[in-house]
Amino acid sequence: xxxxxxxxxxxxxxxxxxxxxxxxxxxxxxxxxxxxxxxxxxxxxxxxxxxxxxxxxxxxxxxxxxxxxxxxxxxxxxxxxxxxxxxxxxxxxxxxxxxxxxxxxxxxxxxxxxxxxxxxxxxxxxxxxxxxxxxx
Numbered sequence: 001x002x003x004x005x006x007x008x009x010x011x012x013x014x015x016x017x018x019x020x021x022x023x024x025x026x027x028x029x030x031x032x033x034x035x036x037x038x039x040x041x042x043x044x045x046x047x048x049x050x051x052x053x054x055x056x057x058x059x060x061x062x063x064x065x066x067x068x069x070x071x072x073x074x075x076x077x078x079x080x081x082x083x084x085x086x087x088x089x090x091x092x093x094x095x096x097x098x099x100x101x102x103x104x105x106x107x108x109x110x111x112x113x114x115x116x117x118x119x120x121x122x123x124x125x126x127x128x129x130x131x132x133x134x135x136x
Contacts, residue, residue: 001017001019001040001042001043002014002017002040005017005039005040010039010040011039011040015037016037016038016039016040017038017039017040017041017042018034018038018040018041018042019041019042019043019044020041020042020043020044020045020048021043023041023044023048024045024048028051031051031052031054031055032055032058032059034055035052035055035056035059035061036059046071046072046074046075049065049067049072049074049075050074050075050078052075053065053075053078053079054078057078057079057080062080062081063078063079063080063081064079064080064081064082064083064109065078065079065081065082065083066083066084066085066106066109067082067083067084067085067089067093067097068084068085068088068089068090068093069089069090069092069093070090070092070093072084072093073092073093073096076093076096076097077096081098081099082096082097082098082099083097083098083099083100083101083109084096084097084099084100084101085100085101085104086100086101086102086103086104087102087103087104088104089104099112
């Protein structure tokens with residue numbers, strides 16, 4: 001996992017990655033500090049996923065969680081935005097998620113965020129226009 005993350009520019013050294021087996025030795029109380037420095041998680045259990053999501057949220061982070069199986073459903077639900085795979089995903093994951101990727105392509109997330117920002121900006125402009133017309 002580290003080598004792939006390094007090639008993608010996600011992390012620079014092994015201190016920024018952790019595996020599920022290493023994570024199982026960490027006390028629950030240490031998760032909030034751990035998630036501040038870890039960028040890549042590999043082979044984590046469903047319970048660990050939920051702990052990671054909760055710790056990130058407690059640190060004030062906005063959390064997006066992707067998943068495709070029943071084991072991902074609780075972490076998907078706990079995240080600020082849960083994203084499920086539409087083709088390979090289970091019905092449980094799809095029903096739990098806030099967003100379903102119908103093409104199972106992660107690039108769709110970027111496109112959806114871009115489109116959402118455009119829509120949000122247009123709504124802000126429209127509300128400002130309505131307020132300016134109705135005040136006078």
